[in-house]
Amino acid sequence: MFKKRSIFSFCRSLGRGLLDLLYPPLLICPVCGGSFPKYYGKLRICADCLKRLPIITPPLCEVCSRPVRGDESSPCAECRREPRFYRRGKAVFLYTGMMREILHAAKYDFRPELATAIGTLLAVGVEDIPFYDKIDLIIPVPLHPAKVKSRGYNQAELIAAPVAVSLRKPLQIQTLVRNKLTRSQSKCGRAERKKNIANAFTVIDGQAVAGKKILLIDDIATTGYTLSECARMLLLAGAKEVNVLTAAIGVLEENWRT
Numbered sequence: 001m002f003k004k005r006s007i008f009s010f011c012r013s014l015g016r017g018l019l020d021l022l023y024p025p026l027l028i029c030p031v032c033g034g035s036f037p038k039y040y041g042k043l044r045i046c047a048d049c050l051k052r053l054p055i056i057t058p059p060l061c062e063v064c065s066r067p068v069r070g071d072e073s074s075p076c077a078e079c080r081r082e083p084r085f086y087r088r089g090k091a092v093f094l095y096t097g098m099m100r101e102i103l104h105a106a107k108y109d110f111r112p113e114l115a116t117a118i119g120t121l122l123a124v125g126v127e128d129i130p131f132y133d134k135i136d137l138i139i140p141v142p143l144h145p146a147k148v149k150s151r152g153y154n155q156a157e158l159i160a161a162p163v164a165v166s167l168r169k170p171l172q173i174q175t176l177v178r179n180k181l182t183r184s185q186s187k188c189g190r191a192e193r194k195k196n197i198a199n200a201f202t203v204i205d206g207q208a209v210a211g212k213k214i215l216l217i218d219d220i221a222t223t224g225y226t227l228s229e230c231a232r233m234l235l236l237a238g239a240k241e242v243n244v245l246t247a248a249i250g251v252l253e254e255n256w257r258t
């Protein structure tokens, strides 16, 4: 026998479900603040803002997915100059224009909802790509605990969460830690960046990564030093392979202070 209360709550849920079908609930776009109807799976950015984002188009470097000029061969000049410890890097957007503003705000203006929304873009970008079926686990690039405390969150972790849901892979945030409080890489020149990030990370649970194919996630790849250093430590701890996924990738070398 159903109790009166459970029948009431069943009818209420049914009514709400029917209403949602007739009038889909509107979502709020964290970029422009406007409301929009759900239009593509898990995406949490409106179609107008999405159109304005600098999506990467081929030809691309086969190693880091940085766009290469028509006459340039792959791997790109960056990858030829400096081999990386990760096998393959994928970025979805260029680190320029509105994407640059969004990622900057997600990092420095306490806008965690922007990082999550960017994560939904990545989640949609990689879903149904067979390459990612072979991944065993997902690890976001960690921040130093002092930075997490002052920022309130790790944006890489917020970006990685929807990707983990989409790919149905475990998200591990305790395995790789940052034990060195480094200067922001964006404040360093190219030569300094490498030195700044060296030995900044530690794998505290080798068993968790041993023999695993790992997808490392971060907001931006510029020189790739931070991602490569994380990959190096994961491989040293026994990981089988490390691949990288970032929301954006820097393109113009002139942007990096030397």
Ligand SMILES: [Zn+2]
Pocket (backbone or CB within 6 Å): 029, 030, 031, 032, 033, 034, 045, 046, 047, 048, 049, 050
């Ligand atoms: Zn919008």
Ligand SMILES: [Zn+2]
Pocket (backbone or CB within 6 Å): 061, 062, 063, 064, 065, 066, 075, 076, 077, 078, 079, 080
């Ligand atoms: Zn490259």
